[in-house]
Amino acid sequence: MLPKLKISAFLMKRLERIKQQCSGCLFGVLYGEGTLLLMGFNVESTIGHLNYEQIQFKFPAELDLCGLVKFGDCTDAEAHLTEILKDVDITDNPILLQCELGTLVGLRAYVFIHSKLEEVPYEVMEAEQLYHDFCFTRLKCSLDFYTQQTVEAVRREMHVLRKMLSGGSLAFCIESTKVYLTSSGAQGERITNESLINDLINAVSKVIRSTVENHGVEEKGNKKKGHSSSVPLASVFGALGCAYDILRINVLRCKTRERIGGNGEAVSNEAPPPAVSMCVKREEDKVCMTLEVEAMAMVCKTTKVNRLYDILIESICRSLRLFEQSMVERLQQPTETSELLRPSGYHFFPQEFGHFLSCSYLDGVSDDESTVQEKRKKLHRHFGLPVIRPYFRRANRCIFLNELDATTPLVNTHVGLRPSGIIDGKQYLVQGNYHYYHYLQQQIQDKGWGCAYRSLQTICSWFLLQGYTEKPVPTHREIQQYLVRIGDKPHNFVGSSQWIGSTEVSMCLQGFLNVDSRIQHVTSGADVATLASDLAMHFQTQGTPIMIGGGVLAHTIIGIDYCSQTGKVKFLILDPHYTGADELHTIQAKGWCGWKGGDFWDKKSYYNLCMPQRPIMF
Template identity: 45%
Template sequence: MVVVESDTTILLRVKGPLEFKCQLDLTDALLRQKVISATFEALRSQVKSDSCVLAVCNSPVIIWPNKRIFATPQEITPDTLCEDVHQWIQTDEQETSGKRSAKKKSKKSLSMSVVNLRLMTEVSKPGPLSAPVLSKTVQKSHFLSTALPMDCVVRASCTDTIKDGCERLLEALTHQLCEMEKVMLQHISGTTLLVPEPLHFLLPEPKGLVTVVYPAGVPDNQLETQRKDLHQQFELPDDRPYFRRANTFHFPNEPYRDGYLRNPHVTLTHPSLDNGKVYMVQGIYSYHHYMQDRVDDNGWGCAYRSLQTICSWFQQQGYVERSVPTHKEIQQALVDVGDKQTSFVGSRQWIGSIEVQAVLNQLLGVTSKIMFVSQGSELASKGRELANHFLTEGTPIMIGGGVLAHTILGVAWSETTGEIRYLILDPHYTGAEDLQVITDKGWCGWKGPDFWDQTAYYNLCLPQRPKII
């Protein structure tokens, strides 16, 4: 297990397969274990050998870390700073504009930058090749060949050199091979082995980024004992799922495959209130709004979209494994609990906070509290209750009133003055997944008390966290 501090200047991430090949005896279990351990020892030696190569992705930079940090181009030396590698990396902006110069600095802030490297092995060797020697052995055995998906991350500060970074990467690779060996030996059954799977998790401050090796293909519900051990090791509470696969860290340079925006609020500036504090949603959610998923719900689907945002939060925090429900699945759930007639499925009828509460319980097993507000002007007095919700539960809140529904992601509240601002995610947006438009136009933004209809009544659905590992 490798821990990377979260106040990272640069994350150096190396990925690549290592070929795991061995011949397993069909009868002797102890001999099989010895062969597996010997194979891993050979792989650790390979990582430490001169043939080990680290290639910086999207750049001409290639490094031989065990040859006194020999590298190409020649400008790269062991004393080159890790952050200077950025000038050699081809950015997406350069590709789309047709510029091919690799020596252009990225405009991205280095405070959260990632340098991706490929783990490779040099197969050609200088000098004359020796003649091959063939031998024949007759025995009953099982030949195993698989690729180990190496994936290591280390931290580099702005003063660290390539030599420093390479030393840490090699140490991390060696350690990960040891962890993979443990997992493979623990889950061996006859001649069947499970491939180890390295995953990264971002833990609360000050623990930072942690790499854990799981057996691939084993579902989360069978890894609870291992997760409990991890919680004890890192002194984490046992009522929140920090180490489920859904909690794996998403690197900032990787796109989400489903196309939804995540956490658009993180780019916003917090409002400044006199003696005020900010209380925010905890974790990751997807922004669901009108007209997504090829569904024309403009004018009637805002509460459905707010509910989908809430469901995405529970999914991406590892509390549930099911996908975000569609409009029809939401409607069917309300029919199943007896809240609606069968004709409701496929209709364009609105739902409100009470229905959202029922669906969360039916589909996700999540309970919710309901806050009733007789008129919008009373919302300004709910600062303490809303702040406490985000402090303890940290889930998005659905609020419905009149014919509108919104998602509340946080509050800025002053206990001394009572002044309050609400962080609103608006499901009524109908445009593309354009973060700048969404934040500039206020579809995700901080709103004052006058945002609510002062005379309309509102119901708020406050989902509660399940108490699970």
């Protein structure tokens, strides 16, 4: 039976951006009764070389090689299709997509069946449906790796380690539940092998609702009043800028191959120890290092639980293969020392992809080292990305909500707001993640004077979360000290309660982050609305928060809703004058983050807008 073909809306947009004649490989998820969802692709880095072997393990488990994409009039598609047939495991009928350059017009899909191509229809799966139908798993564990410092030894010992893990030595526990998975099956909290992944999600959600209801515990990033049933799993076990539910998995080590009891104990009445062992030692020419594995998989929520054990093992094996690649690459370099460095894994969630992607980098090797830069350049070429943004720098790694500190300001407070009310308008919003900084945070009494400082902090947090810098968000005192150091302010400015404006904000962005800014001036608040098209272009091309100052007030603009036909516009304002607790419901309901009309600006005051520009870096 031919697979039912679906294509992610994210993938469709990426296909449209390719404007060079080339071929590439498709990666997708096979689920349900023979439905194949295409989620990702890579293009040949050099003519005739698909390099899918290097790319496969960067995708989460279950996202597998499933076909070929052809851009333009290249004539080697069938030859490439024959080449990858031996490695397409998830379907007997590999897919071929035929795309025109720079457009989705004429996009056609084929399946390879009985040694020939047959055209098939396809559906586009929008983002909301993806988030509803699929989730990710995320597990962390530490594994001791003992090897000689040669390419052959690393490859051999990695193979042994993967084989050992595939032999049933591990057990898994779904975090926040007493559901256990072993090679023998699943059990606990009415979960069986025939249960669905969705049942696991419901079990975790039940615990979260109970926690909120009984103890008033509210997870960072949500903090929303109201019924506990309104707390989505993605807002607790999710990631910044990602709407997928994420199941967190704890890893245990079985002392025997026998099943684990419902109370989490082995048959021998001993609890399975964590699969963690800290050990770094040297013996002659051998090294033992602890590999910190963090592995992910993409799973349809209607998948049966009896498949999950193997999927989790595969996700660990993919992480280990990435580690192997980075260690081997290092040992193959013509350097004075062949010392083996420890690899670490990093997950990225490029907004254009709609799925996670993982990379392995060696500890102690800077992102600015030429070998690492070249590695990232290849990734940009593989995925058809421009070499102007830091998609795969370590600083741009995905941040999971459970990693946020209790004192961390709220993230992306505009998500979930009601529509602005502009008829036939188009929204142009901040691209990526930011923290909401406002009065009285960090135990600083800045009410009445610190609004521009807070706006600057929000902007700095954007550059930090997008991977442009690893520098922490500056404090009020650090901002004042810098302005004194460059001669803009007198010495008594440090420790004072004096305001700053758009010009000072631009100076600090240059000094702290080497970020240039465009300053836009309007003589009256009534004229701010005339900048609608300029602001739309800014959010399309730069996507950074904008600081606007006028009179004694400063605010942060994080988007607009604009109808070019009527000229109607509303501004999405992040108000730093808020003095309450970091409670999302209150902040949205009371308009501290919300849509404002043109009358929000004082007609008797002039305004300066500081519009930060993205640096060109990768």
